[in-house]
Amino acid sequence: MIITALTAIIWSLLPASAKQRLVVWLEDHREFVVAFFCLPASFLFTVMLRLKAFIRRLTSDPMRHDSAVKDIQARVQKWNKLPASERRLLCTSRPNWQSLSTTFFQKHLHHRVPLALHDILQLDEEAMTVRVEPMATVGDVADYLIPRGYSLAVTIELVDATLGGLAMGTGMSTHSHKVGLYHETITSYEVVLGDGSLVTATAHNEHADLYKALPWSHGSLGFLVALTLKIVKIKPYLKIKYIPVRGQKKYCDMMRQLSGTYEAIPADFPDYIEGTIFSKDEAVVMVGEYSDYERKITVNECSKWYKPWFYKHVETFLTKGEGVELIPMKDYLLRHNRAIFWVVEDMLSFGNNPLFRFFFGWLLPPKPAFLKFTTTPGVRAYTFTKQVFQDIVLPIKELEKQVEIASVLFEKFPLLVYPCKVVDHGPSSGQLKRPDPKYMVPGTNYAMYNDLGVYGVPGKVKEKKPYNPVDAMRKMEKFTRDVGGFSFLYADIFMTRKEFEEMFDLTLYEVVRKKYKAEGAFPHLYDKVKPEIDVFAIGEENAITG
Known part of the structure; x- marks a missing residue:
C-alpha cells in the first residue's frame, strides 16, 4: 500500500507534459519495464503472499469456522446499532488488489467487515460435495481434491480466483457443456444478512428465493461465509485430442455438434471441450476424456515453467495436423495460468522464447494481484x-x-x-x-x-x-x-443502468434485497460492478x- 500511495503522490505532482512523456516512454519500453521490474517485483510479491498463506495453513483450523462466523455476525449487528447517519453501506475489507476483477470498487467509502475465511471445511464423498469457506482459492481446492481423485465440477484456470468470488460472480470451464455455469454446481450458500442473522440457502428450503438470487449478486445481498460445491470423480490424466479446423462454418459447426447444441448430450460425449480461434478461418478444437496412463501416448506436463505456453502449443497443430496427448489433471485444469490465457504475450513478446522460458519462465505469470496493487488511478x-x-x-x-x-x-x-x-x-x-x-x-x-x-x-x-x-x-x-x-x-x-437491466433480470433480485435486509445495508448490484x-x-x- 505504501508503494501505491507514493506512486500516486509522485504521479499527481508531475506536470501534464511530464506525464505525457512518461506515458509515451512506458508504452515504447513496456517490455523493458515488465522484464526488469514487474516480473522480479511480482515474484517477490508472490513469495510474500505464499509465505503468508503457508503460515495461515499452519494455523488453519476448520473447527474455528463457527466462531469466525459469529464474529462477523457481531460486527454486522454492531453496525446496525450505529446512528443511521453513520451507517455506511457494508462491504468486505478484502483489498481491491486481491480481487481478480478489473474494477476498483471504492471500499474506502463503505463500512468494511473482515472475512478471514480461507479453509476447506469438509469433503463428503458420498454426496460428492465439498464444503469450503469463501476465501479458499481454486489453487487450494485443486491441491486438496486432485490427489484424492476429485475436482470441482467447474474449475476455472486461474489459481488465485476465490471460490466465494466465483459463487457471487460466475465462472465456467471446458466441462460446462455438461454441468453448466459455476452456480449450477453450488448446493448451498451460508450467508450473514444485513441484520446480522445467519441463513443457509438451498434450492429446496425456505430460502430458495435467496439461493436463486445469490449468483451474479457480487456481494450485494449479504456476506457469504461458506458454500457447498459439487465435485466430480476424475482420473490422473486427461486424454486430449487436438483437431485443427480450417473454415469458419466448419469449426463453428464442430463446436456445436460436439457440445450437444441440437440434441441432449449422451453419456459418450467428451468430458471437456475447448476451442481456440486463431483467425476468422482457423481454429483448433480440443476434446478431452478422463484417462489412466497409456504408455504409447506422450505425456505433456504443460504447466511446467519451461514448457511452451499452452495456446502456443495448441497453435502448432494447425501445421502438424491432428494429435493426441495425456495431460496430468492439475496441469490441464490450470493450463492457461502461466500466460494468463495470452495476455502475457502483449506484455512480453519474447516470453515464449525457449531460452527465456528455461531461464526465467519460473517468474511467470506476473501476479494479477501485484499488477492491481501497483495500479494508480x-x-x-x-x-x-x-x-x-x-x-x-x-x-x-x-x-x-x-x-x-x-x-x-x-x-x-x-x-x-x-x-x-x-x-x-x-x-x-x-x-x-x-x-x-x-x-x-x-x-x-x-x-x-x-x-x-x-x-x-x-x-x-x-x-x-x-x-x-x-x-x-x-x-x-x-x-x-x-x-x-x-x-x-x-x-x-x-452500460447505463437501463441497459444493464435490459441484459439482466432484476425482478427477483429486487424482491430479495428487501426481504433479506440488503437494502440500506449493501450496495446495489449495478453500483457494485460498474x-x-x-x-x-x-x-x-x-x-x-x-
Missing part, C-alpha cells in the same frame, strides 16, 4: 483505453456472428470458446434471463451457449491507430443484449483525440 485510466479483457456468454448458434463482430471491433486473436449449457429455471429465477426458445436444446430444459473470451491489446492500439474502447465495448454489449447473452461482471461494463472511472467521459475524450 492515472495508470488505471490509461490502461483502460489500451486493452480489452472480457468474457461474454452468448448463444452458440450465433458463434459465426460473435467471431465476426469481435474481429471487427477488437482485431484481437486468439479468441477463446467454451461451450456451456444455460439452464432455464423458469420465470423470476435469478439475474440471468431465460434463454430464448429458439436456442433451447430439444427435449431439455437448457440452451447451449458459449463463453467468448477476448483478452489483450486490440489490433488498432498495437498499430497506434485511433481506438475508442467505450464505443467498441458498447457495440459489443448491444450485440450481446440483442441475442440474449450476458457479460461476466468481473470485467468493466459500459467501473469506478467515468467510462463515458473517457469514450468522448478518445473520440475527440483519437
Whole structure:
C-alpha cells in the first residue's frame, strides 16, 4: 500500500507534459519495464503472499469456522446499532488488489467487515460435495481434491480466483457443456444478512428465493461465509485430442455438434471441450476424456515453467495436423495460468522464447494481484483505453456472428470458446434471463451457449491507430443484449443502468434485497460492478483525440 500511495503522490505532482512523456516512454519500453521490474517485483510479491498463506495453513483450523462466523455476525449487528447517519453501506475489507476483477470498487467509502475465511471445511464423498469457506482459492481446492481423485465440477484456470468470488460472480470451464455455469454446481450458500442473522440457502428450503438470487449478486445481498460445491470423480490424466479446423462454418459447426447444441448430450460425449480461434478461418478444437496412463501416448506436463505456453502449443497443430496427448489433471485444469490465457504475450513478446522460458519462465505469470496493487488511478485510466479483457456468454448458434463482430471491433486473436449449457429455471429465477426458445436444446430444459473470451491489446492500439474502447465495448454489449447473452461482471461494463437491466433480470433480485435486509445495508448490484472511472467521459475524450 505504501508503494501505491507514493506512486500516486509522485504521479499527481508531475506536470501534464511530464506525464505525457512518461506515458509515451512506458508504452515504447513496456517490455523493458515488465522484464526488469514487474516480473522480479511480482515474484517477490508472490513469495510474500505464499509465505503468508503457508503460515495461515499452519494455523488453519476448520473447527474455528463457527466462531469466525459469529464474529462477523457481531460486527454486522454492531453496525446496525450505529446512528443511521453513520451507517455506511457494508462491504468486505478484502483489498481491491486481491480481487481478480478489473474494477476498483471504492471500499474506502463503505463500512468494511473482515472475512478471514480461507479453509476447506469438509469433503463428503458420498454426496460428492465439498464444503469450503469463501476465501479458499481454486489453487487450494485443486491441491486438496486432485490427489484424492476429485475436482470441482467447474474449475476455472486461474489459481488465485476465490471460490466465494466465483459463487457471487460466475465462472465456467471446458466441462460446462455438461454441468453448466459455476452456480449450477453450488448446493448451498451460508450467508450473514444485513441484520446480522445467519441463513443457509438451498434450492429446496425456505430460502430458495435467496439461493436463486445469490449468483451474479457480487456481494450485494449479504456476506457469504461458506458454500457447498459439487465435485466430480476424475482420473490422473486427461486424454486430449487436438483437431485443427480450417473454415469458419466448419469449426463453428464442430463446436456445436460436439457440445450437444441440437440434441441432449449422451453419456459418450467428451468430458471437456475447448476451442481456440486463431483467425476468422482457423481454429483448433480440443476434446478431452478422463484417462489412466497409456504408455504409447506422450505425456505433456504443460504447466511446467519451461514448457511452451499452452495456446502456443495448441497453435502448432494447425501445421502438424491432428494429435493426441495425456495431460496430468492439475496441469490441464490450470493450463492457461502461466500466460494468463495470452495476455502475457502483449506484455512480453519474447516470453515464449525457449531460452527465456528455461531461464526465467519460473517468474511467470506476473501476479494479477501485484499488477492491481501497483495500479494508480492515472495508470488505471490509461490502461483502460489500451486493452480489452472480457468474457461474454452468448448463444452458440450465433458463434459465426460473435467471431465476426469481435474481429471487427477488437482485431484481437486468439479468441477463446467454451461451450456451456444455460439452464432455464423458469420465470423470476435469478439475474440471468431465460434463454430464448429458439436456442433451447430439444427435449431439455437448457440452451447451449458459449463463453467468448477476448483478452489483450486490440489490433488498432498495437498499430497506434485511433481506438475508442467505450464505443467498441458498447457495440459489443448491444450485440450481446440483442441475442440474449450476458457479460461476466468481473470485467468493466459500459452500460447505463437501463441497459444493464435490459441484459439482466432484476425482478427477483429486487424482491430479495428487501426481504433479506440488503437494502440500506449493501450496495446495489449495478453500483457494485460498474467501473469506478467515468467510462463515458473517457469514450468522448478518445473520440475527440483519437
